[in-house]
Amino acid sequence: MEDITKIVEKLKNKEIKPYQLDNMFDSKKSVEIRRKYIESLTDTAFKHIDKYSINEKEAMEKNIENMIGAVQIPLGFAGPLKINGKYANGEYYIPLATTEGALVASVNRGCGIITKCGGCTVRVVDDKMTRAPVIKTNSIIDAIKLKEWIENNFQKIKEVAETTTKHGKLISINPIIIVGRYVYPRFTYKTGDAMGMNMVTIATEKACNFIENEMKKEENGSIKVHTVALSGNVCTDKKPAGINLIEGRGKTIIAEVFLKEEEIKKYLKTTSKAIEQVNMYKNFIGSAISNSMGFNAHYANIIGALFLATGQDEAHIVEGSMGITVAECVDDGLYFSVTLPDVPIGTVGGGTRVETQKECLEMIGCRGGDKALKFAEIVGGAVLAGELSLMGALAAGHLAKAHSELGR
Ligand SMILES: CC(C)(COP(=O)([O-])OP(=O)([O-])OC[C@H]1O[C@@H](n2cnc3c(N)ncnc32)[C@H](O)[C@@H]1OP(=O)([O-])[O-])[C@@H](O)C(=O)NCCC(=O)NCCSC(=O)C[C@@](C)(O)CC(=O)[O-]
Ligand SMILES: NC(=O)C1=CN([C@@H]2O[C@H](COP(=O)(O)OP(=O)(O)OC[C@H]3O[C@@H](n4cnc5c(N)ncnc54)[C@H](OP(=O)(O)O)[C@@H]3O)[C@@H](O)[C@H]2O)C=CC1
Numbered sequence: 001m002e003d004i005t006k007i008v009e010k011l012k013n014k015e016i017k018p019y020q021l022d023n024m025f026d027s028k029k030s031v032e033i034r035r036k037y038i039e040s041l042t043d044t045a046f047k048h049i050d051k052y053s054i055n056e057k058e059a060m061e062k063n064i065e066n067m068i069g070a071v072q073i074p075l076g077f078a079g080p081l082k083i084n085g086k087y088a089n090g091e092y093y094i095p096l097a098t099t100e101g102a103l104v105a106s107v108n109r110g111c112g113i114i115t116k117c118g119g120c121t122v123r124v125v126d127d128k129m130t131r132a133p134v135i136k137t138n139s140i141i142d143a144i145k146l147k148e149w150i151e152n153n154f155q156k157i158k159e160v161a162e163t164t165t166k167h168g169k170l171i172s173i174n175p176i177i178i179v180g181r182y183v184y185p186r187f188t189y190k191t192g193d194a195m196g197m198n199m200v201t202i203a204t205e206k207a208c209n210f211i212e213n214e215m216k217k218e219e220n221g222s223i224k225v226h227t228v229a230l231s232g233n234v235c236t237d238k239k240p241a242g243i244n245l246i247e248g249r250g251k252t253i254i255a256e257v258f259l260k261e262e263e264i265k266k267y268l269k270t271t272s273k274a275i276e277q278v279n280m281y282k283n284f285i286g287s288a289i290s291n292s293m294g295f296n297a298h299y300a301n302i303i304g305a306l307f308l309a310t311g312q313d314e315a316h317i318v319e320g321s322m323g324i325t326v327a328e329c330v331d332d333g334l335y336f337s338v339t340l341p342d343v344p345i346g347t348v349g350g351g352t353r354v355e356t357q358k359e360c361l362e363m364i365g366c367r368g369g370d371k372a373l374k375f376a377e378i379v380g381g382a383v384l385a386g387e388l389s390l391m392g393a394l395a396a397g398h399l400a401k402a403h404s405e406l407g408r
Pocket of ligand 1: 100104106109144267269301389393399402406
C-alpha cells in the first residue's frame with residue numbers, strides 16, 4: 001500500500017479528491033488519510049478527534065461524508081423523572097449531551113420536584129411530517145386549477161407517493177397556498193417511528209412528477225406546471241415558522257404537572273406566585289415584544305441536549321425551540337405546562353443508528369420500532385423539568401449564581 005504521506009501529497013496536488021479515498025481504501029484507512037490531509041493543510045495536531053468507537057463504514061454509508069473523526073460531547077443524566085404518559089409510564093433517566101454547565105443540574109432538579117409531586121402527565125396530540133414543494137404555473141387561473149386538481153385527485157396522488165415507502169402514509173395535502181402563479185401544497189404524512197424527512201421528500205418528489213405529467217393531459221396540455229423546488233419553505237423544515245406553531249409538525253407534545261407549594265419552596269427556593277409572574281412578564285410579554293415564536297424560557301436547551309444524545313437531526317432543535325409555557329397558581333401550588341407543537345424525532349433511521357446515540361435511546365427504552373411516541377412523551381417530560389427549574393431559578397433570582405457556580 002502506498003505510504004500515507006504520498007497519498008496526502010496527491011490530495012494536496014488535487015490528483016485525488018478527498019471523498020474518492022472511500023473507494024480506494026477500507027473505511028478506517030480513508031478516514032485516517034483524510035485526517036492527516038486536513039492536519040497538514042490546517043497545521044493542526046489532532047489528538048482527540050481520532051478517538052472514537054463508532055463504526056466508520058456504517059457512519060460513512062448513512063450519516064457522514066468526508067469523515068475525519070468524531071467530536072465528543074460530555075453526556076450526563078437527569079432523573080429519575082416520573083412520567084404518566086400513554087406510552088411512557090414509569091421513572092426514566094434522561095440522557096443529555098451538552099457543554100453548558102448547570103443545564104443537567106437544572107433538568108435534574110426539575111425531575112426531582114416533578115417526581116416528588118407524583119409525576120407529570122404527557123400526551124402526544126399530533127404526529128406527522130410535512131414537505132411542501134413550490135410549483136410554478138402560467139397564471140393565477142392555472143394556479144387555481146392546479147390547486148383544485150390536487151384536491152380532487154388526492155387519492156391518486158396518495159397511491160403514487162406511497163409506492164416509495166412501506167411506513168410512510170400521505171394523510172393530507174393541506175393547506176395548498178397560492179401566491180401569484182405559484183402553488184405551495186403542504187404534503188403531510190405519517191412516518192411511523194422514523195422522523196421521516198428523507199421518506200417524505202422521496203415520496204413527494206414522486207407525487208410531483210405524477211402531478212406534472214397528469215396536468216399535461218388537462219385542457220390539451222395548455223396547463224403547464226413545473227416543480228421549481230421540492231421544498232418551497234412552507235414545510236417548514238429547519239426554520240422557526242408560524243405554520244408549524246399552528247398546524248404542528250413532527251410530534252406535538254403537551255406535558256403538565258401540579259406542584260405543591262411546600263415542594264416549590266423546598267426544591268426551587270421560590271413561590272408559585274413568583275413563577276407565575278415571571279412566566280407572565282418574561283415568557284408572555286417579553287416574548288410578545290420581541291416577536292419571538294418561543295413563549296418559553298429554554299425548550300431549545302433540553303431539546304438540543306436530548307437530540308444530540310439520541311441521534312436526532314440537530315437542525316431540528318430550532319423547531320423544537322418553539323412553544324408555550326403556562327404557569328398558573330392553584331390552591332396550594334402551581335399548575336405548570338409546556339406545549340411543543342413541533343418536535344421532529346424518530347427512534348429508527350437518521351442518526352439513531354450511531355452506536356453512542358443508540359445506547360442513549362436504549363437507556364430510556366426507546367430504541368427501534370414502535371417507540372417513537374414513547375420517546376416523544378419522554379422528551380415532553382424532560383422539557384417540562386428543565387423549563388420548570390429555570391423558571392424557578394429566575395423567580396428566585398438564582399440564574400447568575402447558578403451559572404457562576406456550575407457553568408464557568
Ligand atoms: C443550578 C441549580 C440546579 C441549583 O439549584 P439549588 O436549588 O440551588 O441547588 P440544591 O443544591 O438545593 O439542589 C437542588 C436540586 O438540584 C439538582 N442539583 C443541584 N446541583 C446539582 C449537580 N451539581 N448535579 C446534578 N444535580 C444537581 C438536584 O436535583 C438537587 O436535588 P437533590 O438531588 O439534592 O435532592 C439551579 O439554580 C438551577 O436550576 N438554575 C437554573 C440553571 C438553568 O436552567 N440553566 C439553563 C441554561 S440558561 C440558558 O441557557 C437560557 C437562558 C437563561 O438564557 C434563557 C432565557 O432567556 O431565559
Ligand atoms: N431529504 C431531506 O430533505 C432531509 C433529510 N433529513 C435527514 O433525513 C434523515 C431522516 O429521514 P428518515 O426518513 O426519518 O430516515 P431514513 O432516511 O434513515 O429512513 C428510515 C427508513 O427506515 C425504514 N423503517 C424501518 N422501520 C420503520 C418504522 N418502524 N417506522 C418508520 N420507518 C421505518 C423506513 O423505510 P420505508 O420508507 O420503506 O418504510 C424509512 O424509510 C436524517 O438523517 C435527517 O438528517 C433531514 C431533513 C431534510
